[in-house]
Amino acid sequence: MKPPRIIENSPLARLARLKLQAGSVAMVLGNSIHLSGTTRAQFLSDPHWVAHEMEHIRQFQQYGRFGFLWRYLLGWVRHGYYNIPFEVAAREAAERDALLYAPNGQLPPPENRHPTPGR
Numbered sequence: 001m002k003p004p005r006i007i008e009n010s011p012l013a014r015l016a017r018l019k020l021q022a023g024s025v026a027m028v029l030g031n032s033i034h035l036s037g038t039t040r041a042q043f044l045s046d047p048h049w050v051a052h053e054m055e056h057i058r059q060f061q062q063y064g065r066f067g068f069l070w071r072y073l074l075g076w077v078r079h080g081y082y083n084i085p086f087e088v089a090a091r092e093a094a095e096r097d098a099l100l101y102a103p104n105g106q107l108p109p110p111e112n113r114h115p116t117p118g119r
């Protein structure tokens with residue numbers, strides 16, 4: 001798998017940030033991670049956050065652009081953002097895979113983690 005592209009100051013991520021009323025947001029489209037309210041460096045320094053978004057990239061590849069977006073929106077309407085099945089799976093992946101993205105093999109303390117929107 002080729003490494004994802006990271007896009008800072010993304011207008012699309014900004015819309016998502018406003019919708020979710022979050023301070024910072026990362027959003028996956030295809031093989032790109034769109035950021036708003038955060039920098040590439042801040043994002044990459046949070047292994048749980050990276051692992052979460054990498055799971056969305058995997059989901060996107062599994063279901064395809066339209067399959068992913070359709071299921072995502074349907075899940076949002078049916079369950080609310082926090083309980084979208086893709087989000088539940090991404091939160092689980094964050095716990096499971098964070099160490100893979102920890103640069104020095106150490107996870108940062110919980111208070112340094114990006115807060116999950118919509119709780």
Ligand SMILES: [Zn+2]
Pocket residue numbers: 052056086087090
């Ligand atoms: Zn997510």
